[in-house]
Amino acid sequence: MTAVRVDPTGLDAELLDCYDDNLQVLARHAGAADVRGPFFRDWGFTAEGPEFSREPVERRLREDTGLTVAWHPPLPSAVEACAALLAEGRPVLAMGDAYDMPWLPYAGHAHMTHSFVVDAIDGGTAGIADAYHNDTAWGSARPGRTEIDTARLAGLLGADARIATLEPAGPAMPLDPAEVMRANAEALDVSALRDYADRIRRLDDRPGTEELALACWLGVRSRTRYGRWLAALAERDPAVAPVADRFRDEVVPAWRRASERAYIARQRAERGRAVPAGAFDALAGPVADAEAAAAGTGVTTGGREHR
Known part of the structure; x- marks a missing residue:
C-alpha cells in the first residue's frame, strides 16, 4: 500500500x-x-x-x-x-x-x-x-x-x-492584521454589490432568483468567515472590536435576512408565482448599507492601530 x-x-x-x-x-x-x-x-x-x-x-x-x-x-x-x-x-x-x-x-x-x-x-x-x-x-x-x-x-x-x-515555498510572510483589514475595507466596492442586485433583478424570474439565492448563500458564508477572523483578532486587540461588532451585529445578520428572502423568492419563481421585488432590495439596500458602514469602520480601525 x-x-x-x-x-x-x-x-x-x-x-x-x-x-x-x-x-x-x-x-x-x-x-x-x-x-x-x-x-x-x-x-x-x-x-x-x-x-x-x-x-x-x-x-x-x-x-x-x-x-x-x-x-x-x-x-x-x-x-x-x-x-x-x-x-x-x-x-x-x-x-x-x-x-x-x-x-x-x-x-x-x-x-x-x-x-x-x-x-x-x-x-x-x-x-x-x-x-x-x-x-x-x-x-x-x-x-x-x-x-x-x-x-x-x-x-x-x-x-x-x-x-x-x-x-x-519558503517562510510564511509576517502578517499585519491591521493592514489586511484596511486593504480589505478600502478595496470593497459597495456600488458593485448594488449594481449586481439591479442586474440580476432584470433577469427572468427563475434565473434571477436562482442567482440571487446562490449569491446570498455565498455571502452569508463569506461574511461569517471574515467576522470570525475579526472576532479572534478582537480577543487580542480591543482596537479591532468596532468592526468585529459591526460584522456580528449588522453585516452577517443582513446577509442572513437577505438569504431568507432570496430562498422564498426562488421557491415562488419555481412555482410560477410572482416574485417580490423586496428580495433584490434586501441585497441592494440593507446588505450594501451594512457593508459600507463596516468598511468605514475597518479603515479607521486599521488607521488607529498604526498611530
Missing part, C-alpha cells in the same frame, strides 16, 4: 467551498501554524460569479503558511502519478466532475467541478478523503473517507486530470 492518510474532519468545512475545504485539510496535514487565516481573512466582492474574495486563496495560503499549490502532469497516467506522489509522502488534491463521484449526493444528478484528496492507493483501490460539507436537493455531504477502485478513479479524473500537492 502507498498511503499518506489525511483527516478531513474537524475543520471549517461548512463555511468553505470544496476547493478550499480540501486545501485546508492539506495545509493542516503539512503542519501549517494557521489553517484558518488564509481562508477567513479575505473580504471583497466582484460581480463576476459572483466572487466574494479580494485575492486568490493560493496567494493568501502562500503568504500565511509558506505553502504553495503545485500542479503536476498526470503522467504516465493520472493514477500512476498519484501513486508516485503518495510514495514521496505527498497526498494529492484532485479535481473531477461531482457527477461521477459516488460518495457525493451530486452523483448522477449534477455536473460541477469538485475537489477531493487521494491519500492511498493499494493495488486496485484508492483511498479518498473529502472535507466537503453541504446540504443538497439529493441529500447531505459531510466530511469523511471512502474507497473506490482505481479504474473508477482514472475515469473520474479523465485524460486531462488536474492533480496538485501542497509544497513548501
Whole structure:
C-alpha cells in the first residue's frame, strides 16, 4: 500500500467551498501554524460569479503558511502519478466532475467541478478523503473517507486530470492584521454589490432568483468567515472590536435576512408565482448599507492601530 492518510474532519468545512475545504485539510496535514487565516481573512466582492474574495486563496495560503499549490502532469497516467506522489509522502488534491463521484449526493444528478484528496492507493483501490460539507436537493455531504477502485478513479479524473500537492515555498510572510483589514475595507466596492442586485433583478424570474439565492448563500458564508477572523483578532486587540461588532451585529445578520428572502423568492419563481421585488432590495439596500458602514469602520480601525 502507498498511503499518506489525511483527516478531513474537524475543520471549517461548512463555511468553505470544496476547493478550499480540501486545501485546508492539506495545509493542516503539512503542519501549517494557521489553517484558518488564509481562508477567513479575505473580504471583497466582484460581480463576476459572483466572487466574494479580494485575492486568490493560493496567494493568501502562500503568504500565511509558506505553502504553495503545485500542479503536476498526470503522467504516465493520472493514477500512476498519484501513486508516485503518495510514495514521496505527498497526498494529492484532485479535481473531477461531482457527477461521477459516488460518495457525493451530486452523483448522477449534477455536473460541477469538485475537489477531493487521494491519500492511498493499494493495488486496485484508492483511498479518498473529502472535507466537503453541504446540504443538497439529493441529500447531505459531510466530511469523511471512502474507497473506490482505481479504474473508477482514472475515469473520474479523465485524460486531462488536474492533480496538485501542497509544497513548501519558503517562510510564511509576517502578517499585519491591521493592514489586511484596511486593504480589505478600502478595496470593497459597495456600488458593485448594488449594481449586481439591479442586474440580476432584470433577469427572468427563475434565473434571477436562482442567482440571487446562490449569491446570498455565498455571502452569508463569506461574511461569517471574515467576522470570525475579526472576532479572534478582537480577543487580542480591543482596537479591532468596532468592526468585529459591526460584522456580528449588522453585516452577517443582513446577509442572513437577505438569504431568507432570496430562498422564498426562488421557491415562488419555481412555482410560477410572482416574485417580490423586496428580495433584490434586501441585497441592494440593507446588505450594501451594512457593508459600507463596516468598511468605514475597518479603515479607521486599521488607521488607529498604526498611530
